Amino acid sequence: MNWITNSVLPKIKAWVQSEDVPDNLWVKCKSCGQMIFHREFEEANNCCATCGHHAPLSPENRFRMTFDEGKHTLVELDSISEDPLKFRDTRRYSDRLRDTRAKTGLTDAIAVAYGTIGGKPAVIAAFDFRFMGGSMGRLVGNGIVAAAKEAVARNAALITVPSSGGARMQEGVLSLMQLPRTILAVDKVRDANLPHIVLLAHPTTGGVTASFAMLGDVQLAEPGAIIGFAGRRVIEETVREKLPDDFQTAEYLQEHGMVDSVVARSEQHAFIARVLGFLMEKKPAAKVA
Amino acid sequence: MRHFLDFEKPIANLEGKVEELRHMSSDGSINIADEIGKLQTRIERELKQTYEKLGPWEKVQVARHPERPRVSAIIKQLFDDFTPLAGDRNYAEDYAVIGGMARFRGQGVMVMGTEKGSTTEERIKRNFGMARPEGYRKATRLMELAGRFGLPVLSFVDTAGAYPGRGAEERGQAEAIATSIRACLRLPTPMVSAIIGEGGSGGAIALAAGNRVVMFEHAIYSVISPEGCASILWRSGEHAQEAAEALRITSDHMKTLGVIDAIVPEPLGGAHRDQTAAISSLGTVCFEQLHSMQSMDSAALIADRSDKYLAMGDKALA
Numbered sequence: 001m002n003w004i005t006n007s008v009l010p011k012i013k014a015w016v017q018s019e020d021v022p023d024n025l026w027v028k029c030k031s032c033g034q035m036i037f038h039r040e041f042e043e044a045n046n047c048c049a050t051c052g053h054h055a056p057l058s059p060e061n062r063f064r065m066t067f068d069e070g071k072h073t074l075v076e077l078d079s080i081s082e083d084p085l086k087f088r089d090t091r092r093y094s095d096r097l098r099d100t101r102a103k104t105g106l107t108d109a110i111a112v113a114y115g116t117i118g119g120k121p122a123v124i125a126a127f128d129f130r131f132m133g134g135s136m137g138r139l140v141g142n143g144i145v146a147a148a149k150e151a152v153a154r155n156a157a158l159i160t161v162p163s164s165g166g167a168r169m170q171e172g173v174l175s176l177m178q179l180p181r182t183i184l185a186v187d188k189v190r191d192a193n194l195p196h197i198v199l200l201a202h203p204t205t206g207g208v209t210a211s212f213a214m215l216g217d218v219q220l221a222e223p224g225a226i227i228g229f230a231g232r233r234v235i236e237e238t239v240r241e242k243l244p245d246d247f248q249t250a251e252y253l254q255e256h257g258m259v260d261s262v263v264a265r266s267e268q269h270a271f272i273a274r275v276l277g278f279l280m281e282k283k284p285a286a287k288v289a
Numbered sequence: 290m291r292h293f294l295d296f297e298k299p300i301a302n303l304e305g306k307v308e309e310l311r312h313m314s315s316d317g318s319i320n321i322a323d324e325i326g327k328l329q330t331r332i333e334r335e336l337k338q339t340y341e342k343l344g345p346w347e348k349v350q351v352a353r354h355p356e357r358p359r360v361s362a363i364i365k366q367l368f369d370d371f372t373p374l375a376g377d378r379n380y381a382e383d384y385a386v387i388g389g390m391a392r393f394r395g396q397g398v399m400v401m402g403t404e405k406g407s408t409t410e411e412r413i414k415r416n417f418g419m420a421r422p423e424g425y426r427k428a429t430r431l432m433e434l435a436g437r438f439g440l441p442v443l444s445f446v447d448t449a450g451a452y453p454g455r456g457a458e459e460r461g462q463a464e465a466i467a468t469s470i471r472a473c474l475r476l477p478t479p480m481v482s483a484i485i486g487e488g489g490s491g492g493a494i495a496l497a498a499g500n501r502v503v504m505f506e507h508a509i510y511s512v513i514s515p516e517g518c519a520s521i522l523w524r525s526g527e528h529a530q531e532a533a534e535a536l537r538i539t540s541d542h543m544k545t546l547g548v549i550d551a552i553v554p555e556p557l558g559g560a561h562r563d564q565t566a567a568i569s570s571l572g573t574v575c576f577e578q579l580h581s582m583q584s585m586d587s588a589a590l591i592a593d594r595s596d597k598y599l600a601m602g603d604k605a606l607a
Contacts, residue, residue, distance in 0.1 A: 084546070084605035085537045089522035138602035145599065167490075167512045169522060172536045173548055176490060176512040177601035180470050180498040184595050187471065207512065209463035210451075210491040215471065229463040229491070230453030238453050248458060256459045 029053050031224075045265045054202065054222045054265060059111035059126035062161060066124060066269055067115035075112040075123070075150050077142050084138070085172045093170040100132055109134045109164070110143030114150055118273025120280045121156035123147050127163040127201070127208075136208050137168030141178035144212060148185035157195045157276050158186065162213045166206020179211040186212040195279040197272060200227050200250065200259065214258075218275055220268075221250035221259045292561075294350045296339065300558070303332045336558040343507065345533040349515060351507040352486045356561040358568050360387055360402035360445045363485070366565065367572040368393055368400055374431060376423075380460065383424030384415045385448070386496075388431045393443060394576055399435035401428055401496065402445030405486070418487075419452035422465035425495050429465075432472040432480075441579055442473075442480040444496045449514065451492035466495040473498035474594050477587035481578045483571060484508045484549070485560075500593050501578040502548065505571070506555040509538040510548065537606065547604040551578065 027041045028034070031053035041048075045065050046055040057065070064070035087093040101107065109131035114123045125147035127134040134140075144160065151158040167175035189196050198216030202225035209229050221227060228248035236243060246252045253259045263271045293301040307328050310321050343351065351357075364371050368391035375382045388401030405418035428444075435442050451462055473480060473496070482499035488510035504510060513521075515533035520526045543549040553567075553574045560567035585593065 080602065081605050084602065085535070085542075086606060087535050087537075089528075089532070089535060141602060169513055169518050169536070171512075171602075173510050173512055173538070173543065174546060174602045176494055176510075177548060177598065179467070179491060179494055180474060180598040181601050183467060183471050184474055184598055187474070207491055210466040210495075211470070212467070214461070214464040214467045228458050229451065229466070230458060234453045235455060235458065239455055241455065243455060247455070256461075258461055258464065 027055075030055060047265055052223060052264065054224060056129050056163065056202070057265070058130070059113075059124075059128050059161075062126045063111075063113045063115070063124060065265060066159070066272065067113070067117060067122070068119065068269075072113040072115035072124075075114060075146055077107070077110070077112065077139065077146055079107070080138055080142065083170075084174055085170070087170040087172065089170075096132070096170070104128075104130050106131045108139035108143070109136070110140045112143050112147045112150065114154060114156060117157070117159075117269065118276055120273070120276040121154050122159055122272075122276065123151040123154065123156050124159045124161060126161040129163045129165075129201075129203075132168065133166075134162070134164035134208075135166060135168040135175070136164055136178050136182075136211075137171040137175050138178065140164075140168070141181045144178075144182040145185040148189050151189050151194055152192045155192075155194065157197065157280060158189045159197045159199060159272065160186070160212060160216070161199045161201055162204045162208050163201035164204055164206070164208040166208055176207065179207055182212040183215060186215055190217075195276065197275060199263075199268070199272075200225055202226055205229070205231060217279070218261075219259045220261055220263050220271070221253065223250060223262055223264055225250040227253050227258075292355050294347070294354065296347050296350070300332060300335050300339065303328055303335065307332070333557065336562075340507075340555075340558055345509075345536075345539055346515070346530040348507050348509055348539050349529075349533050351559050351561070352509045354486075354559065354561045355407075356564070357447070357486045358560050358564045358571075359407055360404045360447065360485070361407075362564060363402070363445055363568050363571065364391065364400055366568045367575075368398075371400070374434075375427070377426035377430060379423070379426060381421075381423045383421050383427060385418050385420040385452070386424035386427055388428065390440065393579075394572075396579075397440055399431055399440045399442045400444075401431055401442070402485075403448040403492070403496065405447055416452055418448045419450060420448065420492060420495075421452050421454065421457045422460045422462050425451075425462075425465035425469040428496050429469045429472040432469075432476050436475075436477045439478055441478045441582075442476060442499070443575060443579070444473075444480065444482045444499060446482065446484050446488055446493045446497050447486035448489050448492045449487055450489035451495070463491075466491045469495040470498050474598065475591065476594075477590060479579055479582040479585065479590055480594075481575050483553070483575060484510050484543075485571070489514065498594070498598060500582060500590060500597070501550045503551045503553055503571075503574050503578060504540045504543055504549045505553050505560060505567070506540055507559055508540060509533075510540075510543050511536050511538040542606065545604065545606055548601070 029048040032051035373389035406412035480499035482497040518532040519528035556563040
């Protein structure tokens, strides 16, 4: 902290807010509180230049960051009947879906695209945490199934990037059934002898971890990402024990043998390209339309 | 002493009266025997009326009933020559998961399940049926063994869920569950799974991704406990009753959604009132399901499971 952060930045912020200037010019780092100019933040793929914190990244930006030259083609996902349980909590699930779609412009919590990484054909299925906490319901399941099929059809690697609070409760047991369903999907890739890389983004918890997300040939994680099956609060209440501060972080998981490598966004393209180089050396690169 | 649930109070009162009369009837009065007969008819009527229209929240309580048939009782009654196997070969034996080879109506099988325990001591030993990674890794080991030697697998699930503990997380609870689900799916022999009490989330599906899934009439199957769901969506556990309704956790809904293949009827007043009869019905249904796969070879069995679970979510409630 210095006089800039203490006195100048608040003044700038006040000025920015008082004038009718879009308030998204500056982004405040959720970890260290540093104000970052939005363009700089976006160029760093939503990473803080000061503390290295990795903020959520949309699938679209992730595709641009990870595929060669950012070039990619989106895969259309099948739509299905909405709200299979006619679920209602304080609101109807169908209303919640409609509003979330209107607000985010997204269909559901996943997007799939193909392209190349280091010249090797690859399909990426990336979760979007903004859509109902990235929770996995049937449409997200469809995304993983479609991505796996696309990978097999294109003789491509599959890269899954979960970022999810867990199962979509509003789809009840059908969301639980996405665990075996997505495992079957990634196993088709495995059976085709194509690599499946999992890149765990913040946060990956609950049912999503207990499925395809822990079954990659290579398990990567983003720095500081929280990854775990049971929530920290639930565990603390159950075992009545203070958990370490870094419990369930990517780094903690690596220490406990659950993750091969913690890879910052700035390194991900090169890292994945290198891995695919080894694992796909004997596979001819398929044509990418 | 029988354990009565809150909504069973009227039945408890009637049974109390019968007990009292029985004490008095030592003098052999005919009037009293008559009275007992009438009361018992009323009890039956009351049980029928109550259990015919159990709501989801009542079913949650029935499914968690302390006298519900346990896996060990099922193994004892339905299987011969049970040969328990222990340990995950990595870290520990998890007493929340029981498993081993056994004979089911003469046929050699692998049987396994989550066991909550019946006495306080046993419940603690078995961690109330909440498995740690070792339990799921043991299940995986048993399924792989069954697959190699051509044994069909029967699994019985009764768990609130996987254990949420520090060690469980550190030793890879999520990976252990995912791997166990994969083992179910890749099994080259037939697999019949039964949800007998609580089918709690990942900890349940880890052992229940069989070719055929059956469920006791009053059992529940859910992605999250109604209490957990209520505390997240309603921001208060007090709404558990509404959550139980909204989550559609009962066997009839499971059947409509295509999650299960058959419902195992329970005796009047629930499986806890007559464990032997309940287990016997379970045995019949499991045998039918197993028998239905008799002509399928390994490839057909794996394809059958693949088709089944890839289609999960296609069906919706009307």
